[in-house]
Amino acid sequence: MAKAAFLGLGVMGYPMAGHLAAKGHDVTVYNRTAAKAETWVGEHGGAAQPTPREAAEGAEFVMACVGNDDDLRSVCLGDDGAFAGMSEGAVFIDHTTVSAAVTREMYDAAAEKGVKYVDAPVSGGQAGAENGQLVIMCGGDADAYSRAEPMMDAYAKLAKRLGEVTAGQLCKMVNQICIAGLVQGLSEGLHFAEKAGLDGRAVVDVIGGGAAGSWQMVNRYETMLDGEFEHGFAVDWMRKDLAICLATAEENGASLPVTALVDQFYKDVQAMGGNRWDTSSLFARMRKLGEG
Structure with a gap:
């Protein structure tokens, strides 16, 4: 059992930190909204601290799951950042989906402090986090990953190192690119079924076990x-992720025409008011177009 800190108690981080506590680890949490951290402690034990630095002090492992590049910088850097409180040889595990550029920046900043760094974005959504069934794509030094993997097992069904630092984030970009096209294809298929007078559920019963x-x-x-989208992975977050994919494609020369289209x-x-809707709400757009 290890002393760990978890930074960021959103829909993903809250249950992930809970799984660590359930496995017997000594967990200290930090959240920008302190009341949520206190609620977590009331449910799971452990402790809460008012800054990332204080949460990270004495921890062998520090996990983060925050919003974006700037959020990651804010919990890592500065006098109140986690790196300021971490001991030499401790491991920082970043579960945020961020750019490869900020990952490299944080890796270098951690190295200056003698801290190991693993970029480890996740897939599986809120349900995967709650059920401890996340897939984790990792990059970083092999020794850092080997130490981090047993900790991530608390909330993962699969964790895999893809290569050196940034490899995890690049793999997560592949994940989001694939999802974007899949969800649009599914939306078009269900829309077509409705327009053709077919029962969408019956259609999926037939094709769901096949190549589609x-x-x-x-x-x-x-x-x-059912037109229910108040759940799952928010459109705002997906657009953040796709922006990272498209910017990286500009740098490495990849062609992403479908991804760029689905982003639009x-x-x-978003213009329909669906900022917080699940990514499957592309179907709501198709239905709206079909009304015209």
């Missing part, structure tokens, strides 16, 4: 057909 099947189809088709479709969903 996907996680998105199995887990989202019912709520899509998500912009349309």
Whole structure:
């Protein structure tokens, strides 16, 4: 059992930190809204601290799951940042989806403090975090990953090192690129089924077990057909992730025409008021277009 800190108690971080505590680790938490950290302590034990530095002091492992590049910098750097409180040889594990550039920046800043760094973005959504069934894509030094993996096992069904630092974030970009195209294809298919007078549920019963099947189809088709989108991974966050993908593609020369198009479709969903809707709300856009 290890002494650990968890920074960021959003819909993902809150249950992830809970799984660490349930495994018997000594967990200290930090959250920008302190009341949420106190609520977590009331449910899981451990302790809460008012700054990332204080949460990280004495911890062998520090995990972060925050919002974006700037949020990651704010919990890592400065007098109140986690790196200021971490001991030499401790491991920082970043579960945030961020750019490869900020990952490299944080890796270098950690190294100056003698801190190990693993970039470890996750996939599986809120349900995966709550059920301890996340998939974690990792980059970083091999020795740092080997130490981090047993800790991540508390909330992961699979963790894999893809290479040196930034490899995890680059793999997460691949994940988001694939999801964008899949969800749009599923939305178009269900929209076509409705326009053709077919029962969408019956259609999925038939095609879901064949070559068209996907996680998105199995887990989202019912709520899509019911017009329920107040759950899951928010459109605002998906657009943040796709912006990272598209900017990185500009740098490495990758061609992402479908991703760029779907990103604009998500912009349309935002204009419909769907900023916090699940990414499957592309189907709501299709239905709206079909009304015209």
